[in-house]
Amino acid sequence: MRKGISMRIISLLASATEMIAALGCLDQLVGRSHECDYPPQILSLPLVSAVRINTETSSREIDAQIKQLRERAQENTLEALSIYAINVELLRELQPDVIFTQTQCEVCAVSERDVTLALQQLTGLHPRIVSLAPYRLCDVWEDMLRVGTALERLPQAQELVTGYQQRLQNLSETATRLRAGARKPRIAVLEWLDPLIAAGNWTPELIENAGGELIFGEVGLHSTRLSWEELQAADPDILLLAPCGYSLERTMEDIPILQKHPAWQALKAVQQGRVYALDGNQYLNRSGPRLVESAELLGRMIWGEELNIEVDPHGWQHIA
Structure with a gap:
């Protein structure tokens, strides 16, 4: 990562995007996930991820689709579980120094595993992956410090x-x-x-x-x-x-x-x-x-x- 100069950041987690904003680093954000929608000024950034299930349907049907993906994962390969798709070519174009993702829930947002699989398809791109893992409030505050450290803004965090x-x-x-x-x-x-x-x-x-x-x-x-x-x-x-x-x-x-x-x-x-x-x-x-x-x-x-x-x-x- 290019220390001391502006970093190129991709956030694949909505909460991480809000932390980046709170730390005053939105100008370094070059890409976002489909779920990152706040603050409003990020909406013009390119979408690096998309959802693979149909969300324009009933709550019960959404739940059924997720359950089906989980069952396929147990029976087949880990790839079957992924609810999200990452645009690998766009990732190559954006050339990020840092990618923020999460390990807490593979249903809620793009996961570290999704990012790792995407990067395996690229050569010459080695961004730092910062994974957040919030389960309780103290974890959320630790994640804020983790983001602050990665962006060289720890005192502000x-x-x-x-x-x-x-x-x-x-x-x-x-x-x-x-x-x-x-x-x-x-x-x-x-x-x-x-x-x-x-x-x-x-x-x-x-x-x-x-x-x-x-x-x-x-x-x-x-x-x-x-x-x-x-x-x-x-x-x-x-x-x-x-x-x-x-x-x-x-x-x-x-x-x-x-x-x-x-x-x-x-x-x-x-x-x-x-x-x-x-x-x-x-x-x-x-x-x-x-x-x-x-x-x-x-x-x-x-x-x-x-x-x-x-x-x-x-x-x-x-x-x-």
């Missing part, structure tokens, strides 16, 4: 992390005051709606900082499938809907699937009007700087205007 942690601490203290000794509201967060999948990884920590108690999902562990019977038995006080990769508008299209289920009207959260939709693509499921905003959005849904923290009014919607 350290300062940003300190600021993020302080904002979460402020949120937690505010939520504690609002709770005033009462029990924490029991909250279910759904990361997929058909079939039901409960959020895991860093979501329990965000809920805790917002003053709630997550009743499904464990810190640092992948999301888990959930039956309607389990959801009904747990009967959360608040139900939050944040499908992975879905915008708020796309999430709203799936709400009728839930509303048609016989158990829907029996849920306490529905009866008491405590069901909310969150832009899971931009916020909760993106393991970057905006996880802090995600926690604040969660706090707004839990405590309402009493929270007195400004949040994105377009990032969430009250359902019932």
Whole structure:
């Protein structure tokens, strides 16, 4: 890598792109993944990756396609699992010094394995591959430092992390005051709606900082499938809907699937009007700087205007 001069960066992970932006290095970004869509000024950059499954279909069909790819991988070769395709010729043209990718989830974003397979098809191109692996909040902050180190901006990264942690601490203290000794509201967060999948990884920590108690999902562990019977038995006080990769508008299209289920009207959260939709693509499921905003959005849904923290009014919607 050409140390001391402008690097040529490709980001194949949306959260890494946001970290690059926070560190003031967007001018060095020469390519992005199909999922990298923030901040808006990167949208003119060439797309180095594409998705191989049909995402313009129902949630259940998307889930079925992913499941089929996994089954093929078990029966055949590792290539069968890849949901994403990398444009090898474009990679050659862009001549990156650094490529950011991830090892956390082969379904959520382009993986390190995808990048390695692509680079095997090229000769004379030896970029540094920086892989992020976020499972919990501390991992996200470590990833920010990792990105800062790779871009020779470690002091700036350290300062940003300190600021993020302080904002979460402020949120937690505010939520504690609002709770005033009462029990924490029991909250279910759904990361997929058909079939039901409960959020895991860093979501329990965000809920805790917002003053709630997550009743499904464990810190640092992948999301888990959930039956309607389990959801009904747990009967959360608040139900939050944040499908992975879905915008708020796309999430709203799936709400009728839930509303048609016989158990829907029996849920306490529905009866008491405590069901909310969150832009899971931009916020909760993106393991970057905006996880802090995600926690604040969660706090707004839990405590309402009493929270007195400004949040994105377009990032969430009250359902019932």
